[in-house]
Amino acid sequence: MKNLILGICLMIGVKAFSQTSYEKAMTEKIAIVEQRKTPDEFTALANDFKRIGDKEKTQWLPYYYAAFATIQKGRTLMREGKTEELDLTAAEAQKYLNLAMQLNKDSAENLILQKMIHSLKMMVNPQQRFMSEGMLAAEALSKAEKIDAENPRITLMRAEDTYYTPEQFGGSKSKGLELFQKALDQYTVYQPKTKLDPNWGKSEAEYFLAKKP
Template sequence: MKKYILSFALALVSLLAFAQTGYEKIMTEKIAKIETCKTPEDFQALANDFQRIGSKESSQWLPAYYAAFASIQKGRVLMRNGNMQELDAIAGQAEKYLATAQNLAGADNAEIHLLRKMAFSLRMMVNPQQRYMTDGVRAAEELNVAEKLDPANPRIALIKAEDTYFTPEQYGGSKTKGIEQFKTALARFNSYKPKTALDPNWGKSEAEYFISLPAEKTK
């Protein structure tokens, strides 16, 4: 009987190990696609993929996190193209994914708070003058929470650099200061190690891009 029990236990362990390997494999493949997505449709398809993974791996927080990130990236592409009418709905969907991620990961997760900041910033961009004191303030609060939880996180430095770079000078922004902050972010990327191979590790290429811009484009 003991041999049967041992055999069953070993088979169960092997099955769980295989399932985990399958999860890690598909997540690795989908995370790699983040760098190749270009269009809103690309990011929507990727968000859907992560949502489906999360429905099967209900104890894992990262699928919901990446579904939120892909949704936010979709919104940022639309925003750069001047298409603001969908941003509220996109931010709302991202916030639903983030609620799921936070329920699984806990409240003290800097990466989740940073994405909340980005979602509130999307909402603010629908009408910056009217929403600065609501969504803008909430975005700043989420960024502050993220920085307190993980001050060395390069993605926090990256988003702060974005804010400085793209904010008009009359409101406290500066392209020159933004570039310096991108350099700070890049230095942090070069020394920061994600907790696992699947944990958030995006953003380095963006910092490199802005640092490489010709000087005349940063004035």
């Protein structure tokens, strides 16, 4: 009986240690996501998250962050004018996101990333792809809103789209700024489910509002 109790205690201790190790690794990597700047830095970070996911097997967040880091790589490439690399980057992000979705279905956070992936693909050729990738991006965001209407990252995505879309196609910088303000207001009250859950985007809303005339 003593041996049985000791064995159970050791198993519990190993499990607790493993969970603590996982949370520590994730916390360290999540802390630097928004500090990365270059495509190579985002690639390295995505690989780090993938390694954590492959080790844990049942956790969706490592793959989510691997997808997010890859999307951020794509957005960096887009700002650098390297649109010819966006399809390949979007495909890589989709691979990670599919793994996250398998482990956590009907997640608003995953759907927000799905929207971002479609938007990356659209930017390869906006005129040709708006009716395909643009519509899929809007659909993913609408699905996310039905699940978690007060999620500030949904408002942030709408703010970006409104701000950058030309006025002749329904965009508006002033309305975009209003949405950035709404997102910022939501960030003050929105609480992630756990300390590892997504909590990014506030600094982007602040950046655009700081530019407001």
